[in-house]
Amino acid sequence: NKIGVIFDLDGVIVDTAKYHYLAWKELADDLGFEFTEKHNELLKGVSRVRSLEILLGIGNISISEEKKQEYLVSKNEEYLGYITKMGANEILPGASELLDALDNVGIKYVLGSASKNAPLILKQIGLYDRFAGIVDGNSVSKAKPDPEVFLIGAEKLNLTPKQCVVFEDAIAGIEAAKNANMISVGIGDENTLKEADYNFNNLTEVPSDFFEKLVTL
Ligand code: B16
Numbered sequence: 001n002k003i004g005v006i007f008d009l010d011g012v013i014v015d016t017a018k019y020h021y022l023a024w025k026e027l028a029d030d031l032g033f034e035f036t037e038k039h040n041e042l043l044k045g046v047s048r049v050r051s052l053e054i055l056l057g058i059g060n061i062s063i064s065e066e067k068k069q070e071y072l073v074s075k076n077e078e079y080l081g082y083i084t085k086m087g088a089n090e091i092l093p094g095a096s097e098l099l100d101a102l103d104n105v106g107i108k109y110v111l112g113s114a115s116k117n118a119p120l121i122l123k124q125i126g127l128y129d130r131f132a133g134i135v136d137g138n139s140v141s142k143a144k145p146d147p148e149v150f151l152i153g154a155e156k157l158n159l160t161p162k163q164c165v166v167f168e169d170a171i172a173g174i175e176a177a178k179n180a181n182m183i184s185v186g187i188g189d190e191n192t193l194k195e196a197d198y199n200f201n202n203l204t205e206v207p208s209d210f211f212e213k214l215v216t217l
Pocket residue numbers: 008009010011017020043044045046047048051076112113114115116117118137170
């Protein structure tokens with residue numbers, strides 16, 4: 001009985017949601033409507049294209065496909081301005097320690113993120129080489145809650161879905177893990193992520209014998 005781990009990126013390893021927020025807010029400002037941090041919650045774990053659609057819905061704005069493409073590019077350029085300034089100090093509490101613990105017991109892990117910028121972010125924070133594989137927004141055709149991203153992750157781990165443990169902060173991500181038939185761990189508010197098999201407020205709370213216990217289940 002072997003297990004492997006699939007980590008979501010934003011909200012689990014780093015908090016890039018705050019940079020997504022700033023970049024989307026810039027666009028909303030230009031378009032002349034208010035975009036709050038509460039609105040931003042709706043974009044967590046959701047693809048870039050879908051995020052734009054939700055944002056435009058909030059502003060009650062309809063625009064051409066061409067304009068949409070333009071906004072997707074400008075938002076990402078703005079976002080990259082923040083991302084390229086990131087460093088290892090932005091790794092969320094408990095993440096490095098958890099990866100160390102997995103390395104020590106020989107449990108492999110891959111990334112399963114909706115972000116097309118995931119490789120860049122991992123390089124910025126110095127964790128890129130640690131992962132056995134990276135599945136990001138460039139490698140999937142269907143967004144979470146579709147299980148595709150995690151199923152490709154299982155292939156990279158050479159494991160069956162039931163042997164995979166997914167760490168996620170978004171409802172759509174927990175749903176995707178369930179749809180993939182994997183063990184799901186919700187990181188963040190327990191009430192929001194109540195569908196998860198296990199819940200922790202953050203990675204520092206994951207007990208040191210967590211994986212050991214899973215293997216013997
Ligand atoms: P990008 P995750 C997701 O990352 C973010 O939570 C979501 O807000 C974002 O829209 C999505 O990545 C796409 O990001 O614009 O960089 O391709 O949580 O799946 O790691």
